[in-house]
Amino acid sequence: MRRMLSRTDLDALVRDLLGAGTRVIAPVRRKVQGREFVEYAPVQNPEEIALDGSQPVRPLKQVVFPPTETLFNYKQDKGLVQIQEAPTTFSDTLVIGARPCDAAALEIVDRVMDWDYHDEFWFGHRQATTVVAVACTDSDESCFCTAVGLSPESTRGADWLLIPAGSSFEVRVVTPKGEALLESNKSRCPESDVPEAGKASSAVEEKVRANLAMNPAKLQEWLGAHFEHPLWQKIALRCHGCGACAFVCPTCHCFDIVDELEGVGRGARRRNWDACQPALFTLHGSGHNPRKDQSARFRQRVMHKFSIYPSRFGEILCTGCGRCIRVCAAGMDLIAILAEIGQNAEEAGSTL
Template sequence: MAAFKIKKKRLKELIDSLTKEYRVFIPVESDGVSSFKEVTSDSHLPTINSHNTDRPPKEIFFPQTETLFTYKEGKISPPEQPNTKYRTPNTDKIAIFGASPCDVKSFSLLDRLFGMERNVAKCSGYKDAYWINRRTNALIFTIGCNYPLSTCFCNWLNGGPFTKEGSDLLLTDIGEDFLVEPCSQNGEEFIKTKGLPIQKAAKVDIKRASTVRKEAESTLSEPVDITSLKEGLDTLWDNPVWNEIAYKCLSCAACSYLCPTCYCFDIQDERAGNARGKRIRVWDSCMFSLFTKEASGHNPRPSSKERMRQRIMHKFNYFVENLGDFGCVGCGRCIRSCPVNMDIREVINTIKNVKLTISNEK
């Protein structure tokens, strides 16, 4: 596919042209936390950190609170639509500018779960209207990570700082310009839009990009082989290693709320008086004891051990079983956000070692 480039100075023009047709989300930093925010005024420019944001972009397609419907005096109505300056009347099409490759991969993983038609071997069979509505026709501009963080381990999970899975266009920071490579049909078509501030990339640019990529890849630590992790976990359900792993866990949801692939939710009714209210879908987390608490008061996952096991099992066993891939993209956010500095890479290594010890004993 042909490659293009865009001057960094002209990014704003590109984003402006996007806002004509899309609701555009860009990474923005405020109070030391970077997250994706919708472009609502012309002043917005993306914060480009060359690594992933603190809060993942999953909240664009799967917001923490989703109103399913509202009711008033017996009448049910659909939720009010968001209202922004740039929103053209007939479109809810979303464009994300500046997602990192790991986050874009997480979209593909959640696509399998929420029932988007994509060419994958396994999907859940469930179709989630909310996800699909937002995700259909969404245009994803990925910016590769020139400077992956020391917490990044996407290379353990078949990812990398410049992988294209799920992207429509991949941008590579090559100094004054971004190299722009369309990597889907949508991307190809978008690049044909008239009046975009882009030009054909020269050979030098492409070469430059490949150097940048190699450099970025070399800064990632040596990947740990986790191909047999799923099978390993099959045998570890009762293993005391979970105690050891979960000792220090405080059972908060910092890891799961900031995880790009965690999707558990709860349905709640919110009332205002007797006649008015709404039904909402809110994020929930398997790290909370309330998550599995039953009406009788019994809790099948009473302590952090069971809950930690669930989280690891879900990501590295059940997800593989049900959806054909690991439910983790190696973004490292859980490592960065954990109040007690639990490191999922260490957890994986611990599990691997236990498995090795067991098989050696046999």
């Protein structure tokens, strides 16, 4: 038996939650100076929610890891420093319409956020957030989730997965948090005996598969053995060294911590998104930079995602969302780069 949810009932569910004071975040259509795009944003009304499958320009990570977050405020008075802790209660949030690649990223990044240090802010937001993902009904030439072990119907990181079926959705409950959401909305999700009409997104999945085939284990092995390889110099020439790829990446999680004055003797300590592509990221106080040019910096990005993180946590730090490809002004194309490295790895097969 499958549970179905109509768009009307989904809207009613959203209205209930909004009425109860829950923050609801969903893909919303925007138009700025003729440029149309979709972004995850808080909604006041369920009609704003765009579930047609367009990928939001920025990933979902901003909901649990805001671009800037105050860690604490401080006051300084004659050598005495007073700390005012930031609030540790996090507002209840429901995300509707997460892309499966965005939802999966949350679970992947959990690993590092609970590694040598338990990140209270990350997990505070995580625990307060329920994620309802929607299976993809379309893909483009930058999608490659299937190459990193996910799919357009992946349930990873989601509490519910909705699978579009005509004007309704099939509801797949994934986690205890998802069970709780179903419990309070059971009458909206009636059981249906309509047989499954085959995998709804298999056409999309096939399309994504055609973009990139990859052998992650071989890739990791090759990367580990080729820290110095002329390929890095060649690839990185066109890279501008900005943080666009990292800031639209659902799995990039590096941050910078700064103290900012807010008047005489008081200020705030904040953490802000940071990225490994700008030179400043590794610039030492002495003036020395261990990553001396863009090739070293771009290599780091690939190594971290496909070699370092996998060897430490057994997870690829990439969900194949393709945003880095779509936003890059220089045409850096991770699919093409992974394909090229993959080919090198194949050819090097016997010598490894």
